[in-house]
Amino acid sequence: MSIELATDDGQAVLPGDLSQSPLAIRGLTVSYGDKPAVFSVDATFQPGAMTAIVGPNGAGKSTILKSVLGIVRPLSGQILIHGKPAARQIHLVAYVPQRASVDWDFPARVIDVVLMGLSRELGLLRRVRRTHLDRAMACLARVGMERFADRQIGQLSGGQQQRVFLARALAQDAQIYLLDEPFAGVDAATEAAIIDVLKSLRDEGRTVIAVHHDLSTVSAYFDHVFLINTTRIAEGTVAQAFTSENLHAAYGGRLPAMPAAGQAG
Amino acid sequence: MNGAEFVALSLPPILIGVFAAIACAVPGNFLLLRRQALIGDAISHVALPGIVVAFLITGAVTTWPMMLGAAGAAIIAVVLIELIRRLGRIEVGAAMGVVFTTMFTAGVLLLEQSDTSSVHLDVEHALYGNLESLIWLDATGWTSLADPAALAGLPPELPRMAVVALLVGLLTLLLWRPLTISTFDEGFARAAGLPVTAIGLLLVIMAAVAAVAAFDAVGSIIVIAMFICPPAAARMMTNRLDHQMGWSIGFATVSALSGYVLAGYGPLWLGFDNSISAAGMIAVMSGLILAIAARFGPCRARVAGS
Amino acid sequence: MFGLGYNAILVTVGAGLLGASAGLTGTFLFLRKRALVSDAIAHATLPGVALAFVVMVALGGDGRALPGLMAGSALSAWLGLLAVGWLSRHTRLAEDAAIGAILSVFFGAGIVGLTVIQSLNTGRQAGLETFLLGSTAGMLFTDAMIIAIGGALAVVAVILLRRPMLAVCFDPGYAAATGRDVHRIDLAMMGLVMAVTVVGLKIVGLVLIVALLIIPPVAARFWSDEAGRVVLISGLIGAFSGATGAILSASAPNLPTGPLIVLAAFAVFAASFVIAPKRGLLASVLWHLRYRRRVHLRQGLLALAQGHPIYEAFTMRLLRRAGLARADGVATDQGRAAAANALLDERRWQILRSDPKFETTAALYDGLRPIDTVLTPDQITQIDRGLGPRGAA
Numbered sequence: 021m022s023i024e025l026a027t028d029d030g031q032a033v034l035p036g037d038l039s040q041s042p043l044a045i046r047g048l049t050v051s052y053g054d055k056p057a058v059f060s061v062d063a064t065f066q067p068g069a070m071t072a073i074v075g076p077n078g079a080g081k082s083t084i085l086k087s088v089l090g091i092v093r094p095l096s097g098q099i100l101i102h103g104k105p106a107a108r109q110i111h112l113v114a115y116v117p118q119r120a121s122v123d124w125d126f127p128a129r130v131i132d133v134v135l136m137g138l139s140r141e142l143g144l145l146r147r148v149r150r151t152h153l154d155r156a157m158a159c160l161a162r163v164g165m166e167r168f169a170d171r172q173i174g175q176l177s178g179g180q181q182q183r184v185f186l187a188r189a190l191a192q193d194a195q196i197y198l199l200d201e202p203f204a205g206v207d208a209a210t211e212a213a214i215i216d217v218l219k220s221l222r223d224e225g226r227t228v229i230a231v232h233h234d235l236s237t238v239s240a241y242f243d244h245v246f247l248i249n250t251t252r253i254a255e256g257t258v259a260q261a262f263t264s265e266n267l268h269a270a271y272g273g274r275l276p277a278m279p280a281a282g283q284a285g
Numbered sequence: 286m287n288g289a290e291f292v293a294l295s296l297p298p299i300l301i302g303v304f305a306a307i308a309c310a311v312p313g314n315f316l317l318l319r320r321q322a323l324i325g326d327a328i329s330h331v332a333l334p335g336i337v338v339a340f341l342i343t344g345a346v347t348t349w350p351m352m353l354g355a356a357g358a359a360i361i362a363v364v365l366i367e368l369i370r371r372l373g374r375i376e377v378g379a380a381m382g383v384v385f386t387t388m389f390t391a392g393v394l395l396l397e398q399s400d401t402s403s404v405h406l407d408v409e410h411a412l413y414g415n416l417e418s419l420i421w422l423d424a425t426g427w428t429s430l431a432d433p434a435a436l437a438g439l440p441p442e443l444p445r446m447a448v449v450a451l452l453v454g455l456l457t458l459l460l461w462r463p464l465t466i467s468t469f470d471e472g473f474a475r476a477a478g479l480p481v482t483a484i485g486l487l488l489v490i491m492a493a494v495a496a497v498a499a500f501d502a503v504g505s506i507i508v509i510a511m512f513i514c515p516p517a518a519a520r521m522m523t524n525r526l527d528h529q530m531g532w533s534i535g536f537a538t539v540s541a542l543s544g545y546v547l548a549g550y551g552p553l554w555l556g557f558d559n560s561i562s563a564a565g566m567i568a569v570m571s572g573l574i575l576a577i578a579a580r581f582g583p584c585r586a587r588v589a590g591s
Numbered sequence: 592m593f594g595l596g597y598n599a600i601l602v603t604v605g606a607g608l609l610g611a612s613a614g615l616t617g618t619f620l621f622l623r624k625r626a627l628v629s630d631a632i633a634h635a636t637l638p639g640v641a642l643a644f645v646v647m648v649a650l651g652g653d654g655r656a657l658p659g660l661m662a663g664s665a666l667s668a669w670l671g672l673l674a675v676g677w678l679s680r681h682t683r684l685a686e687d688a689a690i691g692a693i694l695s696v697f698f699g700a701g702i703v704g705l706t707v708i709q710s711l712n713t714g715r716q717a718g719l720e721t722f723l724l725g726s727t728a729g730m731l732f733t734d735a736m737i738i739a740i741g742g743a744l745a746v747v748a749v750i751l752l753r754r755p756m757l758a759v760c761f762d763p764g765y766a767a768a769t770g771r772d773v774h775r776i777d778l779a780m781m782g783l784v785m786a787v788t789v790v791g792l793k794i795v796g797l798v799l800i801v802a803l804l805i806i807p808p809v810a811a812r813f814w815s816d817e818a819g820r821v822v823l824i825s826g827l828i829g830a831f832s833g834a835t836g837a838i839l840s841a842s843a844p845n846l847p848t849g850p851l852i853v854l855a856a857f858a859v860f861a862a863s864f865v866i867a868p869k870r871g872l873l874a875s876v877l878w879h880l881r882y883r884r885r886v887h888l889r890q891g892l893l894a895l896a897q898g899h900p901i902y903e904a905f906t907m908r909l910l911r912r913a914g915l916a917r918a919d920g921v922a923t924d925q926g927r928a929a930a931a932n933a934l935l936d937e938r939r940w941q942i943l944r945s946d947p948k949f950e951t952t953a954a955l956y957d958g959l960r961p962i963d964t965v966l967t968p969d970q971i972t973q974i975d976r977g978l979g980p981r982g983a984a
Contacts, residue, residue: 046902047894049886049958054878059958060890089476096887098902115476122470125587125683126318127526136466139477144459172524174587192477249944250956251937269945272953322688323627326695330798369809372872373864378687379626379809383860386802390853393724397847412723412798413702507702510695517688548703552710559710561703568699575692579682587683 039103042067042112042196042227043088048097050083056095057083061252068225070218071244072232074262076271079249081231082118085198089115101196111140114194116185118201124174130184131169134159137191159190164213179210186214197221199230203237215241238262293424297439298416298502299545301446302567305499306537308450309511311457312492314526314533317516318468323378324489325512327366327385329496329505331358333411334392336497341399348445352497359493362388363486414504416545416563419443442502449498453491457530464488465526503564511537514571521582536578540571599841602794605735606833606852608742609791610803614829615749616783617804618811618822622760627690628675628781629804633788633797634694635671636664637701640722640792644708654708655718657734657793664722665789671697672781725796725849734793741790748783749822756780757818795849802853803829810860813867832856884909885959889933891915895922896930936962942977 038044045063049056058080065071073081086092088099088106101109114137134156135148142148160166163183168176176184182202189197197218203211218228218241229246232238238245238258245262247253253270254261309325316325332355339354340346362384369380396407423429423438430436457464467474467481474481496508503511519532544567549560579585620626643663644654652659671693678689705719749756758766759776767773784804791800811825836852865872891906892915893899901907901920910916915926922930939962944953952965963971 047890047906049890051882051886054882055957056886059886060893086472089472091472091475095883096890096903096906110476110478113476115473117470117472121472123318123320126469127520127524127529128465128469129525132465132526133469136469136473136477139462139466139479142462144462174524188473198476250958251941269941272944272947272950317688320685320687322685322691323630326627326630326691369864372875373809373813374870375809375812376621376624376626378624379621379805382626382630382801382805383809383857386799386805387853387857390799390802390850390857394847394850394854397845397850409720409723507695507699509691510699513688513691513695517684517692520684521682552707557710559706561706561710565699565702565706568696569703572692572696572699575696579678579684582682585682 038064038100040067041065041100042102043106043229044100044103045084045088046098046100048084048087048099049095050080050087050092050097051095052092056080056250058087058248059250061097061248063246063252063255065227065229065246066244067227068222069244070222070228070230070242071246072230072238072242073246073248074232074235074238074270075248075253077233079270081233081248082200084248085115085200085229085231088198089113112195114189114192114197116189116197116199116202119178119182119185119204121200124176124181126173128173129169130160130165130171130173130176131156133173133184134169134187134191137188140192156187156191159187160184162190162217163187177207179206182206183210183213186217190217194226196227197229199228201231201233203232203234235267289424289426292427292429293421295545295549296424297421297443298419298563299542301419301440301443301502302416302541302545302563303538304443304446304450305495305502305508306511306515306541306567306571307534308446308453308495309492309499309508310515310533310537311453311530312488312495313512314516314519314530315457315464315468315488316492316512317520318526319485319488322513322517323381324363325492325496326509327362327381328359328489328493329500329508329512330385330389331355331362331392332493332497332500332505332508334358334388334395336411336500337392337395337399341395348441352494355497355500356490356493358388359489359496360486363489410504411500412504413507413562414500414502414564416502416567417549417560419502446498446502449494453495456487456491460484460487503567507564507568510568510571511540514568514575515540518571518575518578518582521578521585524584536571536574540567540574544568544570596841599837601732601735602841602848603834603837605738606794606837606848607830608739608833609787609794610807610829610831610833610836610852610856611826612742612745612749612787612829613791613800613803614807614811614825614827614832615822616745616780616787617829618808618825619749619756619760619780620784621805621808621812621825622757622818622821623763623777623780625686626805626808627687628672629784629788630801631671631675631690631694631697632668632781632785633792633801633804634701635668635697636788636792636797637667637698637722638704639663639665639667639701640719641701641704641708642667644719645704645711648711657737660719660722661737661789661792664792665785667697667701668785668788672785721796722792723796723798724847725792725794725799738790738794741786745783745787745790746826748779748786752776752779752783753819753822757822761818795852799849799853803832803856806853806856806860807832810856810863813863813870828856828859832859888913888915889959892926892930892933893937895926896934938978939971939974942974946977 041064043065045061048058048061050058073084075081083092087094090107099106101112138152157166157169160169163186165180165183165187202214222228239262243258245258246255247261247266247270249270254266313325316322335355335358336351339350343350365384366380369375369383370377419440419442421439423435463479463484467479467484471481499508515533515536518536519529522532523529545563548563548566552560617629620629640660640663643659647656647659648654675689675693678684679686755771755776758771759773763773788800791803795803807825807828810828811821814824815821832855833852835855837848840846840848840851868874887906888909891901891910894901911918914923915929916922940956943949944956955965
């Protein structure tokens with residue numbers, strides 16, 4: 021129900037075709053106080069694509085993810101995963117929270133955190149077997165952290181912590197990957213490693229959606245973009261939607277220095 | 286003191302103290318990691334009104350109504366705290382302070398206004414229990430442990446506390462994974478489909494049941510020492526949760542044993558003929574262990590750079 | 592005063608003063624988000640009380656002399672505070688865990704002390720148990736004087752220190768950056784709370800003094816967003832609770848003063864929580880319901896205007912009840928007009944929010960506010976130029 025201001029048509033999945041989209045949002049409004057964090061947002065994410073959710077600080081980027089996951093309760097709106105209410109499809113989703121959202125002083129080793137990704141399979145009482153450990157180690161290897169399996173999580177650098185979070189999500193073996201600021205405060209090597217893993221996920225046909233704040237890397241990392249500032253500004257392929265006109269609409273007067281977005285401006 | 290005296294006078298209170306300490310320390314580990322250590326404080330205070338109300342309704346001090354009363358009071362307290370925190374936008378510590386002090390006060394008032402002279406229920410008892418009175422008169426020596434007739438005369442607190450400690454242990458084992466995940470990363474836990482709110486509430490109820498069972502033996506405020514001190518000391522010994530749990534159970538046991546022994550025999554060794562409060566001494570010993578761990582524990586300091 | 596006797600008047604005045612000073616000093620802890628530190632302070636007094644009693648008896652004096660007991664309790668409370676600070680600074684324990692550990696261990700030590708006193712066989716009942724839950728039955732004139740003087744000193748100290756303390760409560764980082772010694776101001780705050788605790792021990796006991804330090808500030812917070820005013824209101828609530836509790840307690844036999852004071856404070860809190868304007872429960876529930884209706888209605892109108900389907904039954908119901916849509920989801924004439932208006936408003940907002948010139952106005956956007964309430968007609972005309980041909984919805 022948001023406003024058709026920007027040109028955002030011509031996608032693989034049309035906004036009306038909800039069942040084809042891995043994740044579709046209709047009329048989502050979430051409010052934490054007397055101002056909405058997101059207002060009346062529609063979104064139709066594309067299957068097998070890498071989408072960046074982009075917008076200024078406080079634009080409601082993380083709120084979108086948290087609403088999908090049922091972490092915050094919307095005032096109104098519908099969230100559909102493969103055409104069905106998200107609450108019943110949540111097993112298809114893996115989530116990488118913001119690194120700063122947890123207490124890294126928690127008494128756990130790296131491998132313990134990755135094994136959390138297998139919790140659905142392990143249930144309450146099933147013992148962790150060799151096969152589970154092997155899978156967890158394989159996920160760690162995919163992010164280049166296999167040597168750290170026995171390390172206490174508090175001893176990791178920020179980039180290493182982020183990789184452990186990604187490994188945990190890989191262990192979930194999900195269709196849809198939701199990541200909240202995966203590149204915030206990480207070193208360049210980690211950033212490259214994470215983007216490699218995300219691209220390989222996409223190439224396997226999975227859907228990757230990441231909240232992202234670095235405009236300069238949007239074009240290089242992602243193929244689709246969803247621009248938001250409380251309301252939806254635009255969505256589509258990077259070429260279609262990541263225009264300086266749309267960026268102005270999203271950022272108002274606060275547009276940061278913007279390289280490489282001027283193709284359509 | 287010979288074997289007969291020991292079995293009759295000391296064994297039951299020691300066992301009750303140990304079981305009580307373990308039953309509180311086990312959920313205490315998770316409360317500590319969730320930054321909810323003071324929920325234990327709140328719960329042990331509101332157990333009093335819960336028990337008093339249960340007593341006023343049933344007219345007797347019996348196990349299950351008391352347990353239900355205290356668990357119910359704990360749930361009411363937690364709900365009220367959340368209500369004040371969310372709807373009133375009041376910081377959680379202050380919300381807790383409002384709720385548990387008021388409920389405790391109401392319990393005190395109810396207790397003083399009702400006729401409880403016929404039963405073993407008064408405010409001082411509620412505050413610091415009476416571990417020493419839980420004796421086994423039917424015991425004549427170690428052989429009584431195999432004598433069904435004598436066993437029937439065990440203080441009822443002993444089997445009650447043992448069952449509660451066992452239940453708490455089993456439930457913690459059963460819920461180990463969801464508890465760990467939702468404690469470490471609530472957002473991820475929700476996304477992984479775990480009923481995070483229910484898990485949190487279950488932990489509180491578990492703590493409440495442990496608190497009320499232990500309440501009889503060691504009183505409401507010293508229960509807090511068992512919720513917090515052994516897990517806090519254990520946290521400084523290791524960086525692994527399962528090991529921390531083990532350490533905390535060990536520390537709880539040592540506190541209970543040494544506290545009881547020091548309270549019971551310490552004054553005699555010094556030439557006095559009266560013993561001192563065992564419950565208080567247990568709390569002091571747990572504090573001593575915490576102090577040592579805080580000073581020398583291998584994992585006492587926060588990790589830098591996280 | 593309702594025909595109260597001399598002693599009852601004494602108790603009422605004393606309790607009122609105590610309530611006022613607890614309410615005033617407690618507010619700073621509350622605003623500093625450390626309300627439960629008072630819990631640690633209060634419980635940590637007990638070993639000092641016991642120790643002071645033993646020392647005074649050993650010196651051949653009366654173990655129950657209030658000044659001595661107060662000095663002892665202050666000493667051990669101070670030790671407890673230092674221990675809380677040390678644990679939370681030098682170990683990985685969070686402050687809440689440190690508070691819980693210290694309060695329970697100190698309390699345990701205090702209980703041990705009380706039983707030691709019992710076993711010392713001094714030949715008479717020490718009566719120190721009243722420090723747990725308080726007692727005013729035997730309040731002496733000197734006791735009342737101590738409370739009055741202590742309370743008055745606390746009030747004076749609050750008046751003198753209110754600026755630095757409020758600055759630290761509001762933004763400790765900024766206060767430190769502007770050259771204030773946050774640590775020492777914190778200590779002063781704790782010291783004040785400790786003084787009130789020590790003074791109040793005898794009258795309400797160590798468990799309930801915590802209530803007097805926490806409940807009035809929380810209740811006061813519902814009535815004002817301005818810190819200085821919260822302090823004042825909290826002091827008034829504390830005074831009212833203290834006096835009311837004392838009067839009620841004197842009005843009937845066997846009603847203990849301490850619990851009645853706490854319940855009076857809670858009654859004020861409960862009333863504030865429910866009926867306070869803006870922050871109160873009723874006000875915020877009503878506001879939330881209204882807000883939800885407005886959001887749904889607005890979204891419904893925007894959907895109508897753009898011919899989108901309306902998914903939510905609640906939205907549809909609102910539209911129908913307002914006469915804006917028919918049961919089959921088609922807009923009425925009135926609905927069409929309102930929808931066109933809503934869409935135009937939304938588009939104008941979109942233009943405004945993408946224009947750096949309107950940055951401050953753009954911050955007012957909440958999805959509901961009509962744009963003509965924030966812009967002059969001239970400005971709207973200017974915005975409309977940006978709408979282009981699509982603007983005439």
